[in-house]
Amino acid sequence: MFKYLPHTEGDINTMLKTIGAASIEALFEDVPPHLLNPDIRLPHAHSELELVRHFMSLAEKVDPLTPVIGAGAYDHYTPSIIRPLIERQEFLTSYTPYQPEISQGTLHYIFEFQSMITRLTGMDVANASMYDGSTATAEAMFMASAITKRKDILVSHTLHPATRSVLETYAHYKGLSIKPIAPENGVITLAALKDAISPDTACLIVQTPNIYGLIESYSGFADLLHENKSLLVINQDPATLSHLKSAGDYDADIAVGEAQTLGVPLAFGGPYIGYMATRDKYVRKMPGRICGMTKDVDGKPAFTLTLQAREQHIRRDKANSNICSNQSLLALFVTIYLSTMGQEGLIEASQQSIDGAHYLYEALLHTGLFTDPFKKPFFKEFTLETNASISDLEAHAKKAGFLAPFPLKKLGLKDNYVSFAVTEKRTQDELDALVAALGGHS
Amino acid sequence: MKSYESFIFEKSTPGRKAYSLEKKAFKTVTLDAELLRSDAPKLPEVYELDVLRHFTNMSMKNYGIETGMYPLGSCTMKYNPKIHQDIAAMPAFSGVHPYQETGVDGLLEIYDHLQTYLSEISGMHQFTLNSYAGAHGELVGLMVMKRWHDAHQTGKTKVLVPDAAHGTNPASAIVAGFSVVELKSNHDGTVDLDDFYAKLDDEVAGIMLTNPNTLGVFERNILEISQAIHDKGGLLYYDGANLNPLLGMVRPGDMGFDIMHINLHKTFSTPHGGGGPGSGPVGVRKDLAQFLPKPVIEKTADGYAINRDKPGTIGQISQFYGNFGVYIKAYAFILTNGEHLKDIARYAVLNANYVKESLKDVYELPTTVACKHEFVFNGLKDKSDHVTTLDVAKRLLDYGVHPPTIYFPLLYKEALMIEPVETESKQTIDGFIEIMRTVAKEAKESPELVKTAPHTTIVRRLDEATAARHPVLTYDAHLKP
Numbered sequence: 001m002f003k004y005l006p007h008t009e010g011d012i013n014t015m016l017k018t019i020g021a022a023s024i025e026a027l028f029e030d031v032p033p034h035l036l037n038p039d040i041r042l043p044h045a046h047s048e049l050e051l052v053r054h055f056m057s058l059a060e061k062v063d064p065l066t067p068v069i070g071a072g073a074y075d076h077y078t079p080s081i082i083r084p085l086i087e088r089q090e091f092l093t094s095y096t097p098y099q100p101e102i103s104q105g106t107l108h109y110i111f112e113f114q115s116m117i118t119r120l121t122g123m124d125v126a127n128a129s130m131y132d133g134s135t136a137t138a139e140a141m142f143m144a145s146a147i148t149k150r151k152d153i154l155v156s157h158t159l160h161p162a163t164r165s166v167l168e169t170y171a172h173y174k175g176l177s178i179k180p181i182a183p184e185n186g187v188i189t190l191a192a193l194k195d196a197i198s199p200d201t202a203c204l205i206v207q208t209p210n211i212y213g214l215i216e217s218y219s220g221f222a223d224l225l226h227e228n229k230s231l232l233v234i235n236q237d238p239a240t241l242s243h244l245k246s247a248g249d250y251d252a253d254i255a256v257g258e259a260q261t262l263g264v265p266l267a268f269g270g271p272y273i274g275y276m277a278t279r280d281k282y283v284r285k286m287p288g289r290i291c292g293m294t295k296d297v298d299g300k301p302a303f304t305l306t307l308q309a310r311e312q313h314i315r316r317d318k319a320n321s322n323i324c325s326n327q328s329l330l331a332l333f334v335t336i337y338l339s340t341m342g343q344e345g346l347i348e349a350s351q352q353s354i355d356g357a358h359y360l361y362e363a364l365l366h367t368g369l370f371t372d373p374f375k376k377p378f379f380k381e382f383t384l385e386t387n388a389s390i391s392d393l394e395a396h397a398k399k400a401g402f403l404a405p406f407p408l409k410k411l412g413l414k415d416n417y418v419s420f421a422v423t424e425k426r427t428q429d430e431l432d433a434l435v436a437a438l439g440g441h442s
Numbered sequence: 443m444k445s446y447e448s449f450i451f452e453k454s455t456p457g458r459k460a461y462s463l464e465k466k467a468f469k470t471v472t473l474d475a476e477l478l479r480s481d482a483p484k485l486p487e488v489y490e491l492d493v494l495r496h497f498t499n500m501s502m503k504n505y506g507i508e509t510g511m512y513p514l515g516s517c518t519m520k521y522n523p524k525i526h527q528d529i530a531a532m533p534a535f536s537g538v539h540p541y542q543e544t545g546v547d548g549l550l551e552i553y554d555h556l557q558t559y560l561s562e563i564s565g566m567h568q569f570t571l572n573s574y575a576g577a578h579g580e581l582v583g584l585m586v587m588k589r590w591h592d593a594h595q596t597g598k599t600k601v602l603v604p605d606a607a608h609g610t611n612p613a614s615a616i617v618a619g620f621s622v623v624e625l626k627s628n629h630d631g632t633v634d635l636d637d638f639y640a641k642l643d644d645e646v647a648g649i650m651l652t653n654p655n656t657l658g659v660f661e662r663n664i665l666e667i668s669q670a671i672h673d674k675g676g677l678l679y680y681d682g683a684n685l686n687p688l689l690g691m692v693r694p695g696d697m698g699f700d701i702m703h704i705n706l707h708k709t710f711s712t713p714h715g716g717g718g719p720g721s722g723p724v725g726v727r728k729d730l731a732q733f734l735p736k737p738v739i740e741k742t743a744d745g746y747a748i749n750r751d752k753p754g755t756i757g758q759i760s761q762f763y764g765n766f767g768v769y770i771k772a773y774a775f776i777l778t779n780g781e782h783l784k785d786i787a788r789y790a791v792l793n794a795n796y797v798k799e800s801l802k803d804v805y806e807l808p809t810t811v812a813c814k815h816e817f818v819f820n821g822l823k824d825k826s827d828h829v830t831t832l833d834v835a836k837r838l839l840d841y842g843v844h845p846p847t848i849y850f851p852l853l854y855k856e857a858l859m860i861e862p863v864e865t866e867s868k869q870t871i872d873g874f875i876e877i878m879r880t881v882a883k884e885a886k887e888s889p890e891l892v893k894t895a896p897h898t899t900i901v902r903r904l905d906e907a908t909a910a911r912h913p914v915l916t917y918d919a920h921l922k923p
Contacts, residue, residue, distance in 0.1 A: 002782045004521055006867035007789050015796040015868060024788045027795055027812050028691065030660045035692050040562050042690075045780030048525060054777065058552060059534030063545025072761055073540050079461060081490060083531065085497045090504035093522050095514055096717035098847075101839050101899040105504035106716040109497070112450055115917035120483045125915045131574035131719070134761040142617075162761050169735075169757030173585050173619040215477050245479050258761070267530075268549050269540030269762025270574070271719035283913065289717065293920055294909035297894075302901040306909040312577070313850070317603075317612035317622040324577040324610050329715030332497075339450050339493050343485040345461035355468035377474055403542050410541070410750070424463060 002045065065398060067266070068360070068434055069406035070381045070421030071211070072133070072160050076239065077349065077425050078263045079340045086332050096289070096326060100304040106328060107303030110291040113331040116338045120241040121255040122248015123277035128331040129288025129323050130274025133258025134166040137205060137235050139287050139321060140254045140276060141167055142174065144203035144231045146320060147253075147285050151176050152200040156188040158210035159235065161411035167205070176202075186374040186383070187216045193224060203231040203253070209240060211411070213357075213381030213419060214374060222251035237261050238275060240379050242343075242350040247277070254278045263337040264330060273330035284310060287321030349424040353380035356422035356431060363435045364420070369393075373417070381421035383408065390418060393438055400437035402430075449917050450496050454486040460493050503900055505844050507713070511866055511874050513797075515816045515847035515859025516608070516656060518686050518705075522713035523778065526771040535770055540762040543748055550746035553739045553763065556773040557723070560704060563783070564685075565695020566725030569704075570734040572764040576683060577610040579703025579722025580650075582735060584618035585756040586701055586726060587648050587677050589733040593754075596675055598647035602638070606631045606657065606851040608683055611650045620647060627853060630809040631657030631818075633667060642670060648677040652684050653697065656851040656859070658794060658813035668698025677701060682722075685709045686863070687791050687815035690784035700727045710772035721768040735759045789864035790815040793871060797862050800875045804882040808854055815863070821856025822885055829885035829892050831856040836903065837884065837895035841877045 001008070012024070021027055028036060046054065067075045086092065090105060097103030097110075110128045117126035130136035141153050155167060157180050164180075171178050181192050181204075188206055197204075204225055208216040222232045231253035236244070239261035247255030260272040278286055284307060292306035312319040341349065357380045364370045370384035386393070390407045397404045405418035422431065488496075505512070512519035530536065538546060557569040573579040584601070591598050601620040603611045604627050612622040623646070626637040632655060649671050653661045661667070668678050680694040680702035686709045688694075694702050706712045706721040714720075726734060732754040740749050748763075779786065791814050798807065798817045805819035821831045835845035835858070847859040862871055885892045896902055914920050 002779075002785065004523070004779070004865055005782065005785055005789055006865070007785075007792070011868040012792065015792055019792075019795045019799045021795070021812075024792050027791050027814075028660075030662050030812060031692055032665060035696050037691065038565065038693050038696060040690055040693075042559065042562065042783060043777050043780050045782055046777045048778075051525065051774060051777055052529070055529050055532065055535075055774070058548035059532055061548030061551065062534040062538060063542075064534060064537065065539070065542055065545065067539040067542070069539065069541060071541055075537075075539065077463075081460075081494060085494070085501075087527055088498070088501040089506040089508040089522075090501040091506070092527075092715060093507040093519075093713045094504050094716045095512070095517055095519060095714050099505075099835070099839065099845055100904050101836070101896050101901055102505040102844065103503075103716075104901060105500040105502065108500050108503065111915075112917070114915055115449070115451070116485060118916050118918065119485065122479075124919075125913075129718075131578060132761045135574070135578070135759075160761075162758060165758035166760065169585070169759055170617075172757065173588060174617060175619060215473070217477060241479070241483055243473060243478055245477060246483075249479055265536040265767075266539050267536050267767040268538045268542075268546070270760075270765040271767050272761070273719075283915070290913075290915060292909045293914040294905045296901040296905070297903050300901050302904050304904045304906055304909050306906065306913055306915075309910070311609075312613035313609035315613075316609045317616050319609070319613040319616075322577045322581055322610050322613035322617050325575045325718035325720055326716070327719055328717040330719060332716070335450075336493065336497055339486050339488060339496070340460045340490070341485070342454075342459060342461070342487045343482045344459060344487065345463070346485060347482060348461075348463050351470070352463065352466055352468070354471050354473070355466065358471045359468045377477060379473075398544070403539055406541060428467060 065403035066401055066430065068402050068404035068420055068422060068426065071406045071419060072162060072258065073266055074261045074421060074423055075266060075425055076261055076263050076423045078265060081340060082333055082336045085336055086329055091329065091332055097305060100302065104303060107291050109332045109335050111303050113335045114291060116335060117275050117277050120238050121277045122246035123255050124280040125283045126275060126277035127286055127288035127290050128328065129326045130276050131327060132272045132274045133235065134163040136256040136274030136276050137163050138166055138170040140233045140256045141171065141205065143254060143285050144233060145176055147282060148202045148229060148231060150200050150202035152179055152198060153202055154179050154181055154196050154204040156181050156206045158183045158188055159205065159207045160211045161413065186212045186214050186376055190220050193221060197228055201228060201230040203233050205233045205235065207235040209237060209379045209381060212374065212383040213378040214376045215244060215379055218250040239350060242346040259334050262334045264333060271330060273327045273334060285320060288323045289326035352424035353422055356426050357382060360420055360422050360431045367435065367439060369439055380423060381419055383417050383419045385416050386418055387416065396437045396439065397434060400433055402434045402437065404434060450486045451917050453488050453492050453496065456487055458487045458489045460488055460490040510842055511870050512844040513846050513860045513862045513874065514844060515861040516683060518708035518861060518863055520711050520863040521865040522711050526774050529774055530767045530770050536767065547745045550739050552770055552773050554741060554746060556769055559776050560723055560725060563689065564702060564725050565693030566702060567728040568731040568734065569723045569725040571723045571769050572735050572760045573722045573724050574760060574765055575718060575720035576703060576705040576722045577614055579724045580610055580614035581617055582759050583679055583701040583703055583724045584615055584620065586730055586733045587679060588618055589756045590677065590730055591647050598645050600645045601647055602641060602649040604633055606655055606853055607650060607652060608681060611681060630659045630811055631655040631851065631853060632659055632661050633663065635663060642674055646674060646676050648679055650679040650681060652681040654684050654687060654814035657818050658816035659811055660814055664697045683708065687787050689787040691787045700730060706769055706772040710775045712768050712771040719765050719768055721765045737763060786864045793862040793864060793866060797860055797871060797875060801878055804879055816859060816861035818854060819858040820854040821858060822882055824886060827885055827889040829889050831858045833892045833895060834881055837881045837892045838877065839896040840898045843874060843877055
């Protein structure tokens with residue numbers, strides 16, 4: 001017997017008798033015999049103690065470095081109440097809420113997630129179905145192409161290069177054409193957009209803060225794009241929406257981004273959660289699950305998945321996306337995070353990140369090892385230029401227990417650019433220790 | 443159970459807080475006003491116990507696997523081991539930045555070992571774990587198919603998809619740039635060979651199949667189909683949604699499949715999380731491995747390395763390396779089950795056939811062949827009282843059972859798809875059978891009771907038409923008069 005499988009000999013015999021089969025093997029008689037029972041090398045069944053020992057031994061092969069980098073994943077604080085709540089089995093083990101009568105919990109938090117994301121982004125509607133920020137951006141690209149019936153996608157070169165790579169992959173297979181827009185001194189400009197826009201432009205995709213950590217401003221962008229019947233898609237770290245102008249403020253059409261920054265653990269890159277929000281008029285072009293409010297037969301308010309006629313399980317090859325997930329458990333995570341932090345907490349965490357980042361920035365410039373190639377406003381992340389050996393810098397930091405700096409050449413950007421990111425988790429002592437380790441002893 | 447009470451926004455009282463951050467001595471930096479929003483985003487102001495009560499009460503309006511049996515067809519709702527949550531939350535796994543590339547051998551080893559075990563189990567050469575979900579895996583797999591055809595300049599553009607397939611299949615094929623040709627199914631959901639041969643022309647790039655199919659029936663002509671597709675220069679894609687009954691018993695690679703995905707949240711129990719996060723690793727045969735997405739985790743002489751620059755690849759399909767926190771649990775599941783993996787398939791199939799045979803006198807069984815992990819009834823056997831599958835499903839809610847999947851696949855008008863997974867005991871299953879028989883009896887004796895069900899749930903049948911016609915999708919929209 002095995003702890004997850006309850007079948008006794010007696011059970012099996014009784015059940016086979018009801019079925020009228022001589023053995024369990026007889027139930028596989030329709031499988032060509034030579035395909036059955038392949039020789040598979042599997043580990044032996046581990047007891048719980050063995051399992052834990054095994055994972056402890058793997059954990060020992062991991063250096064616990066303190067990240068002072070970001071580049072798309074940020075080490076923000078996770079309030080302790082989130083994990084026990086999301087691990088309640090009613091949330092953790094349930095399925096997509098197809099039976100609303102016994103899924104009001106899931107539907108309720110998805111509705112609150114949608115409500116919070118729209119308030120953050122200044123948009124009208126949101127979904128809860130995006131795997132991560134990069135694929136959310138790709139879905140926004142498809143959506144813009146479907147709305148405008150155009151195939152040219154203008155992409156700012158200040159987008160995270162991994163996001164740009166994902167866009168290129170998705171665009172290639174769907175037959176869309178990516179037109180990169182080069183930055184000027186680290187940010188996209190209206191003049192560059194004016195040069196690039198054409199009657200074939202479906203949308204412009206921009207990111208703020210961008211890959212260099214710089215805050216971009218999009219004044220005038222939406223007017224120019226809308227005049228051309230093109231859309232504006234803004235990819236933004238949602239944690240920065242505590243302070244920064246939103247997609248709504250810039251009159252954008254689709255807001256997307258990576259919501260890992262709302263307290264989700266780094267977890268070596270996933271699971272994270274993308275977000276997507278848009279205008280009311282485009283809701284029927286939006287991919288993914290959407291939860292709405294309605295009433296039951298007794299007039300009681302209730303929640304249900306709605307506008308399903310857009311989706312793959314109804315429309316099949318005519319669907320506006322192949323997405324089947326709703327990134328539910330992480331939507332719950334983010335909803336609890338935003339409820340716990342509230343508007344004041346979100347602002348305070350951001351302000352501490354901004355202040356710490358600027359403190360580190362000044363201290364690093366002071367070492368004489370770095371210069372600022374841009375001299376532009378940044379949030380919690382910034383990029384510096386250095387003539388020092390970057391691998392030496394990384395090694396010094398590692399010795400002191402830090403992961404920093406991030407070499408932007410790893411993403412195909414300039415060889416001597418490095419970036420740093422500071423969150424509310426970093427103390428002044430830590431930042432001082434990092435600066436000292438990097439060689440700023442003077 | 444409590445019904446809808448209030449939104450967290452309605453519990454908000456200005457000045458309350460549920461968080462605590464230390465005071466820091468950094469100088470306060472003020473950003474240029476030009477860049478700042480005019481109003482703070484309106485989020486709830488509550489204290490910690492408010493948050494806990496709000497979400498705990500919310501959870502009590504949900505049904506989970508530890509609540510009771512979850513015989514949702516095609517979804518493989520099995521027990522999700524508790525220990526996996528603790529393992530995934532270990533700081534050495536949950537606290538590592540994805541761009542930390544040295545001192546992470548423990549993590550890369552998990553990636554490598556899991557992809558090796560998945561290859562063993564499925565008969566594929568190599569897997570990528572970068573794809574985030576089943577549908578994402580399908581998309582990536584079809585991009586690989588497209589890339590292979592492009593590399594060989596075949597010019598083939600069509601993908602064959604059975605009408606009984608999951609909706610994601612045709613949708614994914616379209617996103618990958620193929621056109622879709624729908625195949626007719628036989629009465630038992632298997633491929634109609636006449637229709638298959640009629641549509642198998644020189645433009646066919648491949649076929650997408652689920653085996654066992656969505657009726658739980660093993661595709662007995664699979665070897666003939668794979669031979670015919672390969673002879674025409676096409677590839678076979680295996681939708682791994684129904685892998686559970688074949689685990690350790692039959693390998694998709696041995697059936698002739700070239701590309702496949704696995705839903706780790708189903709077969710490997712990672713769990714479903716209310717619809718996500720999932721994980722949909724994609725496996726391929728040897729000569730297709732070069733096309734798998736980047737970055738790639740590679741074995742080196744002294745450990746592992748992350749390769750971001752891989753010629754030939756379809757490209758990048760995720761920001762980092764997929765849902766690491768999810769596939770760590772799949773790896774733990776394989777280690778815990780070990781040699782018992784094969785029993786998963788055997789008991790899943792035993793359970794399904796037992797339920798089928800125990801209920802076929804009161805529910806209409808359209809096909810008599812032995813099923814695998816799931817099967818489909820075409821509603822009640824006696825339809826004279828016009829009690830539908832929807833009514834049966836809703837009445838099951840009154841008995842505290844999660845209903846089976848309804849109205850899928852589309853082959854039968856009153857489809858009721860049941861998957862009683864291997865982690866359910868005979869006692870639990872007997873209880874379910876009893877309830878199903880009671881509902882069938884009620885449908886005859888007091889049909890109105892069933893047609894107006896559910897009666898005991900916190901909310902009853904919903905007005906979904908109004909929800910779609912006049913969408914109210916946010917709290918702010920709800921506040922509007």
